[in-house]
Amino acid sequence: EASQYGLERGVHLQDILGLIKKVRQSVDTPICLMTYYNPVFCFGDKKFAGAAAASGVDGLIIPDLPAEEGKAFIRLMSGFGLDVILFLAPTTTLKRSRFISRLSRGFIYYVSLTGVTGVRQGLPAGLCAKLKKVKRITSKPVCVGFGVSGPKQSRQIYKIADGAIVGSAVVKKIKQNLQRKDLVKKVSAFVSTLKDV
DSSP, X not given: OHHHHHHHTTOOHHHHHHHHHHHTTTOOSOOEEEOOXXXXXXXXXXXXXXXXXXXXXXEEEOXXXXXXXXXXXXXXXXXXXXXEEEEEOXXXXXXXXXXXXXXXXXXXXXXXXXXXXXXXSSOOTTHXXXXXXXXXXXXXXXXXXXXXXXXXXXXXXXXXXXEEOOOHHHHHHHHHTTTOTTHHHHHHHHHHHXXXX
C-alpha cells in the first residue's frame, strides 16, 4: 500500500535516496531500504550501490531476490558498505537456513508466519521453538517480522529474538494521520511504544 501510494505520486528511487541524505544530517540511526529488486536493477546495481552508500543507507531488504541468485549482488553491495538482509521462514530447511545465515549481512529477517504480511492480533504458535533453532546456527542478530503490530507482540518477540520488525502497523498509523500537522509526532509516539518495552 505504501509503495502504491508513492508510485501514484511519482516518487522515484532517486527521491528516496535524496530524502535519506537529508535525514542523515541529523539522524545516525541505521537505515535499511526495503524494496523489490526491479527498481534497483533498472537503476543499475553498481550505480545504485554508490548512490545508496553516498546517501547514508546502511542496508537493503529485497524480498524478491533469492539468496542463490543474489550472491554477486550481495558481494557488490558489501564492497560499498551496504548490508543485504536475507529472509528465513518457518518453511526454510535447515540446510538452506545455514546457507542464508552465512550469506546474510547485518541481521537475519525471520518471517514469523507463512502467508502475507499485515496487522495481526497474536504471534503464531511454535515461533519460540523455531527461533531457538535459528539462533543455534547463527551468531548474527535475528529480527522477527510479518504480523508484528503492537507493543504486546514486540514484548513477546524481544524475549526470544534480537529485534521486532513492524511495517504494516506503522504504515497504517501514517495513513491515519496523513493530513495532520503532527503526523511525525503521532507516528513517533506509536513507534516508541514498540521499542520501549
